[in-house]
Amino acid sequence: MSSSSESAVLQGAVKIAAPAGYCLDQSSQREKNDSLTSLMGPCSARTATKPALIALSIGQAGSGLAMVAGGAEMAAYFTSEEGRATLSPHGKAVQVQVVEALSVKDVFLMHVQEREGPSYWRAILGLKGRLVSISVKGAPHEPLAPDDGRAILNRAVAAMRRANLH
Numbered sequence: 001m002s003s004s005s006e007s008a009v010l011q012g013a014v015k016i017a018a019p020a021g022y023c024l025d026q027s028s029q030r031e032k033n034d035s036l037t038s039l040m041g042p043c044s045a046r047t048a049t050k051p052a053l054i055a056l057s058i059g060q061a062g063s064g065l066a067m068v069a070g071g072a073e074m075a076a077y078f079t080s081e082e083g084r085a086t087l088s089p090h091g092k093a094v095q096v097q098v099v100e101a102l103s104v105k106d107v108f109l110m111h112v113q114e115r116e117g118p119s120y121w122r123a124i125l126g127l128k129g130r131l132v133s134i135s136v137k138g139a140p141h142e143p144l145a146p147d148d149g150r151a152i153l154n155r156a157v158a159a160m161r162r163a164n165l166h
Helices: 063-069 071-079 081-087 146-163
Strands: 006-009 014-017 022-032 035-042 052-058 096-104 107-114 119-127 130-138
Touching: 006 022, 014 035, 014 052, 014 146, 052 146, 063 071, 063 119, 063 130, 071 081, 071 096, 071 107, 081 096, 107 146, 119 146, 130 146
Parallel strands: none
Antiparallel strands: 006 014, 022 035, 035 052, 052 130, 096 107, 107 119, 119 130
16 A cells, blocks of 8 residues: 555645555556545554555536435335346446435445445545545455444545545
């Protein structure tokens, strides 16, 4: 992993930031059509940081308007067949179950279970007018306990908010 924990992206429109103990993987960053995907992971294998992969995506300018729908409508969408298909790595709704969906202030959170893999947490929020999705998964050989995944996700959301205060 890169040792960087914060970086300006999308021509400086947004900053991405990793929670304490995690670093940005600069080689994973992809900017295309005014949107971005990036990965974060533990800065070092020799720390007490839980092994987790943090995946981040930032939508185009204006995409944050999707958050206006609110938590109930987002929960209805992501628990529908179409919504579960968007969460599935293979686009198949039957492979994904939304175990829990809730709104915490202006962040929508989901605990997702993949049929062939470990569960993970995902947050969806708006930052600087853009839709931001953050997912936290454990390592294949060392899945995260749901409480640990949620705690890392909360820290990742807080890091992104702090980085984009101005």
